[in-house]
Amino acid sequence: MDDRVRRHAGILTDYCTDVSADDDVLIRAPTPAADLVEALYERIGDRGARPTTEWRHPRATRAYGRAIDPDDVRTADHRLAAMAETDVVILIKGAENDAAGSDVDPETRAALRRAKRPVLDERLETRWVITQYPTAADAQRADLPTRAWEEFVYDAVDRDWDAQRAFQERLVDVLEPAETVRIVSGDDTDLRLSVDGMGAFNDAGEDNMPGGEVATVPVVDSADGTITFDLPVVRGGREIRGARLTFEDGEVVDHAAERNEAALTALLDTDDGARRLGELGIGMNRDIDRFTNNLLFDEKMGDTVHVALGDAMAECVPDDRELNESAVHADLLVDTSEDSRIEVDGEVVQENGTFAFE
Template sequence: MDERVREHARIIVDHSIDLQAGDEVLLSGGELAEDLLIALHEEIGKRGAFPIVWSRPSRAHRAFMHAMDPEVYGEVPDTLEAMVENVDAAVGIRAARNTHEQGDIPPEKNTAMATLFQPIQSKMMAKRWVGTQYPAPGNAQDAEMSTEAYEEFVWAAINKDWEAQREFQQPMAEKLDAGSEVHIVSGDTTDIVMSIEGTVAKNDHAENNLPGGEVFTAPVPDSVEGEVLFDMPLMAHGREVQDVYLQFEEGEVVDFSAAKNEEVLAAVLETDEGAKRLGELGIGMNRDIDRFTDNMLFDEKMGDTVHMALGRAYEENVPEDCDVERNESAIHMDMIVDMSEDSNITIDGELVQQDGTFWFEEGF
């Protein structure tokens, strides 16, 4: 087996989920990720824990979604709820043969099921969990790379010194945590201001996302003002949505458009009231992710990007004892702005990034 796969598995169990003896670990990932699943079983066994595998092939899920009537499903299955209640940790592995397999599922079905499963997702996110990527051909194709080149890209971004990455990101985490207002400008369109007063900034060094490499917080829900053009594509419900434009007033989307698959964006915004507000602001800082690959797990971590997410805010950014309202929604949809040119970020009037370079980096 490729030693890079074994290193990937070790980082997952030791760093991302801090596996302990006796833990029950839910593993989800298809046959394309078999090598990583095998390596994880070995590492889990060495540590005296128990692997539990849940596989849901994308073609099978597509068949179910086309056949089902959302109005028939009033609650999640008892078996699935019990499994989520009882596991100690979870590892989700992405590995696609066809990243658009579910692209013809009606958007309203996707949003209905997201709403149904929101309570289970919230319970799982309260546990130790990580989502990661195995370099599969479908994902390589999206990135316009050969499978071999994509393997090198993925493992360069994943198999690294995460403590060093944490230290690199800490100055930005401290700026955001102490800050009150963020102002982002990019190109001719993006000019957006939001309050982060009272929220908690987090330093993502690959605990829940592998690769990690961002600093993120939550805007005060009704504080967002201005407009933003997300000039990098995103995948939503199996479809690529391009050039998402959003205009905010008092925190809520009051106008929107998209150059491609606008109806998907419209369906997302109609999920619930929280879907019309921002739940996250993230700043990418992983310099080993040096190109756009049409994969949000990687793209949002690029060092010359910012991303914002419609929908649910993370509890770690807005804990229960916080005075700020936490945005609630069944969805959390990340969207990216390229900050490499004609762009800047200021926090409380202080310039902290210019054209993708941070204030503490050479060339700022």
């Protein structure tokens, strides 16, 4: 087995989730990630914990989505009960075919997202992490040879996370006392948000591996303006390109997309919370130095900003403030490397991808 896979497994069990002998661990993985699952079982066994694996099967998921009537979709109680008994969840990404479920009806897809929400809520109570296993399909999407993609993934994962956390803490110190944030990019993006009273989250790889962003939550009714997204996002096998959202009083009042606008509409129509923002994230990982069409990496780049439609990051919202809730959390990304700036309380903190404190 490639030693990089074993090191990846060690980072997931030791740094990200701190697996102990008392833990029931769920690993959700695509079949191409079998080597990483094997390495995780070795690490989990060394610690005396109890693992189980849920294999992702896109063909079966597609078949189910095409067969079931949306009115028959409901929460899988056995999955909910199992998640309630789970201590650690390790979610592994790795595509065989990004478009495997693209012909599932959007109404059915939205119903399935809503039905999974209670399971997601239980998962968020565990110690969880999302990571990437390098596959040929993802390499192709990144426009890289498979071996180059493997090197890119492992270099992004296996690094000094304590140093990254210290660098990001400088932006946390800016955002924690902040009241307003404005994002300007080119002629198509000018979005104003209130973050008054919200916390700032330093993502140094505990929940996402790789990590590399600082995030906060907009006040639920504060977003005003228009934002246009530079990179595509894949939802349910459909690639949405050139998405544009216009907000008034925190809610999307107009939207468009150059490609798959219907998929964007279906996303917004999932529930009431899907039309509001649940996150503002600012990328800070300088070791991720190219776009890969993979949001787990692209949103961490140091010259990007992303906002997420839907469910809010609860760790940033005080108990006495409104928490946006939704069955979706969909990150959408803006390239801020050129003709762009981020203002915090009227002061420019990043211009053309460079932070004022760099």
